[in-house]
Amino acid sequence: MSVDDKTDQRPVGRGELTARELLRWVWRQVTSMRTALVLLLLLALAAIPGSVIPQTGVDALEVTRWKEEHPDLTPIYEKLDLFSVYDSIWFSAIYLLLVLSLVGCIVPRLFVYARALRAQPPRTPRHLTRLADHVSYETDLAPEEVLDRARAVLGKRHRLRAVDPADGPADSVSAERGYLREAGNLLFHLSVLVVLAGFGIGGLYGYQGGVILVQGSTFGNSLTQYDDFDPGGLFTPEQLDDFDFTVDSFEVDWLRSGSGAGTARGFEAGISYREGDRPQEEYDLRVNHPLSIDSTDVFLIGHGYAPVITVRDGEGNVAWTGPTVFLPQDSSFVSFGVIKAPTAEPEQIGLEGLFYPTFDLYEGDPVSVFPEALKPLVSMLVYTGDLGLDDGTSQSVYVLDKDKATQLEGEDGKPFRLDLSVGETVELPDGLGSVTFERVDPWIRVQISQTPGKEVALLGVVLALIGLCGSLFIRPRRIWVRARTVTRDGAAGGGGGTMTVVDVAGLDRSGNGELDEVLADLVAALKKE
Amino acid sequence: MSDGAWETLSNQAVAAAGLVYFVALIVHLAEWAALRQPAANEVKQAVAVGGESETPAVSEAPAGRRTPEERVAFLNRLGFLTICIAAAAHLVALVGRGMAADPNRVPWGNMYEFTVSGTFVVTVGYLALYRRFRLDWMAPIVVGFVLTVLMVAVIWLHEPVQPLTEALNSYWLVIHVVSAVIATGAFTLGGFASIMYLVKMRAGEPEEGATGFLARVPGLEALDKLAYRVHAFAFPVWTFAVLITGPIWAHEAWSRYWNWDPKEVWAFITWVVYAGYLHARATAGWKGRNAAILALVGLATLWFNFIGINYFSTSSQHAYALQAPAVLLVVE
Ligand code: HEM
Numbered sequence: 001m002s003v004d005d006k007t008d009q010r011p012v013g014r015g016e017l018t019a020r021e022l023l024r025w026v027w028r029q030v031t032s033m034r035t036a037l038v039l040l041l042l043l044a045l046a047a048i049p050g051s052v053i054p055q056t057g058v059d060a061l062e063v064t065r066w067k068e069e070h071p072d073l074t075p076i077y078e079k080l081d082l083f084s085v086y087d088s089i090w091f092s093a094i095y096l097l098l099v100l101s102l103v104g105c106i107v108p109r110l111f112v113y114a115r116a117l118r119a120q121p122p123r124t125p126r127h128l129t130r131l132a133d134h135v136s137y138e139t140d141l142a143p144e145e146v147l148d149r150a151r152a153v154l155g156k157r158h159r160l161r162a163v164d165p166a167d168g169p170a171d172s173v174s175a176e177r178g179y180l181r182e183a184g185n186l187l188f189h190l191s192v193l194v195v196l197a198g199f200g201i202g203g204l205y206g207y208q209g210g211v212i213l214v215q216g217s218t219f220g221n222s223l224t225q226y227d228d229f230d231p232g233g234l235f236t237p238e239q240l241d242d243f244d245f246t247v248d249s250f251e252v253d254w255l256r257s258g259s260g261a262g263t264a265r266g267f268e269a270g271i272s273y274r275e276g277d278r279p280q281e282e283y284d285l286r287v288n289h290p291l292s293i294d295s296t297d298v299f300l301i302g303h304g305y306a307p308v309i310t311v312r313d314g315e316g317n318v319a320w321t322g323p324t325v326f327l328p329q330d331s332s333f334v335s336f337g338v339i340k341a342p343t344a345e346p347e348q349i350g351l352e353g354l355f356y357p358t359f360d361l362y363e364g365d366p367v368s369v370f371p372e373a374l375k376p377l378v379s380m381l382v383y384t385g386d387l388g389l390d391d392g393t394s395q396s397v398y399v400l401d402k403d404k405a406t407q408l409e410g411e412d413g414k415p416f417r418l419d420l421s422v423g424e425t426v427e428l429p430d431g432l433g434s435v436t437f438e439r440v441d442p443w444i445r446v447q448i449s450q451t452p453g454k455e456v457a458l459l460g461v462v463l464a465l466i467g468l469c470g471s472l473f474i475r476p477r478r479i480w481v482r483a484r485t486v487t488r489d490g491a492a493g494g495g496g497g498t499m500t501v502v503d504v505a506g507l508d509r510s511g512n513g514e515l516d517e518v519l520a521d522l523v524a525a526l527k528k529e
Numbered sequence: 530m531s532d533g534a535w536e537t538l539s540n541q542a543v544a545a546a547g548l549v550y551f552v553a554l555i556v557h558l559a560e561w562a563a564l565r566q567p568a569a570n571e572v573k574q575a576v577a578v579g580g581e582s583e584t585p586a587v588s589e590a591p592a593g594r595r596t597p598e599e600r601v602a603f604l605n606r607l608g609f610l611t612i613c614i615a616a617a618a619h620l621v622a623l624v625g626r627g628m629a630a631d632p633n634r635v636p637w638g639n640m641y642e643f644t645v646s647g648t649f650v651v652t653v654g655y656l657a658l659y660r661r662f663r664l665d666w667m668a669p670i671v672v673g674f675v676l677t678v679l680m681v682a683v684i685w686l687h688e689p690v691q692p693l694t695e696a697l698n699s700y701w702l703v704i705h706v707v708s709a710v711i712a713t714g715a716f717t718l719g720g721f722a723s724i725m726y727l728v729k730m731r732a733g734e735p736e737e738g739a740t741g742f743l744a745r746v747p748g749l750e751a752l753d754k755l756a757y758r759v760h761a762f763a764f765p766v767w768t769f770a771v772l773i774t775g776p777i778w779a780h781e782a783w784s785r786y787w788n789w790d791p792k793e794v795w796a797f798i799t800w801v802v803y804a805g806y807l808h809a810r811a812t813a814g815w816k817g818r819n820a821a822i823l824a825l826v827g828l829a830t831l832w833f834n835f836i837g838i839n840y841f842s843t844s845s846q847h848a849y850a851l852q853a854p855a856v857l858l859v860v861e
Contacts, residue, residue: 033808033811033812034812034814034815036808037805037808037809037812037815040801040802040804040805040808041801041802041805041823043801044798044801044802044805044830047794047797047798047801048794048798050789050794051791051794051795051798052791055789057788057789058788058789058790085789086789199787208784208785258691263691287782288699288701288778288781288782289781290781290784297780297784299783299784301783301784447784449784449785451780451785451786454780454786457776457786458773458776458777461768461772461773461776462773464768464772465765465768465769465772465773468764468765468768469765472761472764472765472807473761512754512757512758512761514754
């Protein structure tokens with residue numbers, strides 16, 4: 001019955017909906033199957049922009065690049081949240097509506113189902129032969145015998161309607177099976193909520209952090225140690241687990257021949273870690289092989305080279321020494337880096353340039369012919385003067401502030417360039433000092449994260465899958481068998497004696513099954529001697 | 530056998546499979562043509578009856594020649610057999626691909642291999658369901674599709690054998706991709722049934738006793754049920770692939786179980802559209818035609834995700850979209 005009918009019957013002003021009725025009408029619309037369907041399609045549609053437009057959560061760098069290339073579109077896109085579609089208000093609105101619709105749909109169905117579970121299979125319809133799927137046959141067995149057999153055969157996998165004197169003489173068996181289909185369906189839909197809950201918990205309470213660690217260095221798990229840190233809205237620093245670890249070694253298994261030459265087959269970082277007060281333990285950190293400490297996971301997600309360079313100033317003192325992280329520019333691992341020696345006297349010294357793992361000249365251009373550090377070389381330009389480090393503002397370690405610095409020039413008036421292989425030292429012009437390339441250390445980038453709720457989400461999908469299979473593969477159906485006595489030859493009271501006519505009929509409640517075979521099997525079982 | 534020999538074998542087997550699929554297509558098209566012949570025979574008979582009496586009711590073929598019915602049945606069986614042979618060659622191509630890699634691995638490191646695997650599943654799915662659902666009418670569509678996609682794979686997607694990058698070297702990958710490939714093949718088969726549903730709906734039910742292709746295609750209701758059955762099989766497998774094993778693998782390899790990466794987004798879209806299809810079949814006003822259209826939308830998103838998305842988006846971490854080694858670096 002639709003709401004409009006009701007309103008029409010009301011004696012007061014026709015066409016007027018009271019607030020309550022309006023609410024009920026809205027609720028009914030929201031929880032209708034059609035709305036669910038439309039919302040599902042809307043959700044699919046709404047997910048598309050996020051796959052074409054770069055997303056902050058996926059690739060922040062790409063977003064910056066995109067914004068630079070499209071200055072006109074950027075403000076519009078920003079207004080529409082198109083750089084973080086999946087956190088946007090409109091995307092959330094769709095799935096929250098879907099959740100609302102889901103709850104509104106499921107809860108009443110739970111009650112209906114609870115009642116259906118207790119209910120008996122329905123009475124046998126009067127005219128079985130009018131059902132779409134039915135079979136009749138004749139037999140010499142007495143009706144009671146046929147029905148007993150039917151009860152025995154069907155009783156194994158069906159629920160039978162109890163014989164009720166109120167139904168009149170028991171001339172039939174009514175059986176039903178497949179109650180679990182609806183249970184599966186309900187389980188599936190409820191599990192969707194569980195998945196969403198797990199997903200939400202992760203988003204709110206979890207965090208992702210990244211840090212680059214040169215071989216030999218130690219990481220202690222506190223906020224200040226992270227290079228970047230992306231917490232959920234409800235994250236608190238107390239959640240950080242108490243542990244530290246040291247990168248003892250890092251190996252890459254490079255492919256040296258074949259069409260895949262130059263790609264890595266494996267990476268392995270040997271680390272030793274300590275959790276709280278426990279003794280130190282060793283672990284091989286690899287891709288697909290994260291380390292779990294308490295509720296924190298540590299993943300190996302990248303690697304590169306850190307040339308160890310020593311800068312001596314004009315007075316012969318070491319102004320800087322140590323590994324410096326260079327960032328790979330592409331898959332050849334040609335890497336860019338910056339070295340700052342602010343304490344150098346008489347003037348600060350800054351270096352900026354590239355690292356080539358396996359240096360070579362290709363048609364006069366410097367290239368790296370292999371990503372492994374087989375013939376490493378650093379090639380850098382030199383700056384002196386004010387590196388902008390003294391005014392207290394923080395500076396990225398990967399950027400050299402050249403605004404107030406001057407670039408060193410060689411005797412020929414061209415920019416002075418250092419080209420250093422391992423072990424080499426070059427004197428800087430004008431007695432500024434010297435630079436030594438000591439060796440190369442590898443670095444690794446690890447991602448450290450807590451994802452609370454991931455087990456909840458996993459449990460949710462597994463339950464959903466179980467429910468789904470139940471819902472899709474269980475075939476609920478009703479089967480009826482009626483046996484009645486008729487006189488042979490059809491002529492009432494004729495001398496031909498009597499026989500039994502058996503009508504078997506079924507109803508597939510999912511509408512997708514094939515009942516012919518089921519009925520044929522049943523008849524065969526009933527006829528069996 | 531050396532790795533190189535395996536690779537050559539694989540390439541030759543793909544070519545052989547393509548050739549045999551082509552033969553199968555011809556055979557089935559011939560069967561199709563033969564289907565129309567009884568009508569011609571009947572005309573002749575009618576003339577004969579008019580002239581003389583005593584013409585047998587059943588068309589009698591000249592000695593040593595088959596009756597049209599027999600011809601159709603023969604071509605039908607021959608076609609089935611040919612597809613079986615093609616499938617065997619197809620399988621050899623896959624195995625060869627896996628054996629050619631060092632170390633040996635599952636044959637789905639890149640799009641070429643995924644395509645060859647996916648089409649193989651379509652064929653095997655067809656062969657597996659052939660008897661149960663009397664699918665012979667679908668043969669030209671299946672073979673035509675597999676042949677076309679294989680050609681696309683060989684011409685545009687082919688790449689020499691390479692070892693898997695480490696992110697892909699995981700047994701979760703094996704489970705993930707096996708299930709994704711199976712679901713893809715099954716969705717494709719289900720899509721064929723939905724296409725035929727729409728075609729048949731437009732053409733209308735053929736008249737009683739009509740011959741030709743459409744007459745052999747099952748009725749609308751049967752097509753709808755067939756499509757549903759196949760989709761109902763594929764959907765949980767797809768759920769398993771993209772919502773269970775995919776996230777588990779992503780969690781281990783990239784530290785995030787769900788990252789809204791373009792491949793993930795489209796896998797999700799496909800999932801939602803097919804969920805819509807299953808709903809549509811139970812919703813008045815959406816049953817039948819609209820449901821079939823939704824199934825095809827789902828199929829389009831599925832194949833777009835596999836082939837198309839790589840050309841629209843650069844930020845996918847999925848390895849067959851990414852030829853560079855698995856160095857992922859985002860530093861401020
Ligand atoms: C998060 C959103 C939803 C998803 C992903 C979803 C998914 C599905 C799937 C995959 C099925 C097929 C399984 C089956 O046939 O039993 C299904 C069936 C069903 N869904 Fe949903 N659903 C959602 C929301 C809803 C809502 C909001 C409603 C209520 C209006 C609803 C009502 C139903 C019903 C009644 C069926 C059974 C259809 C039948 O008898 O075949 N669903 N759903």
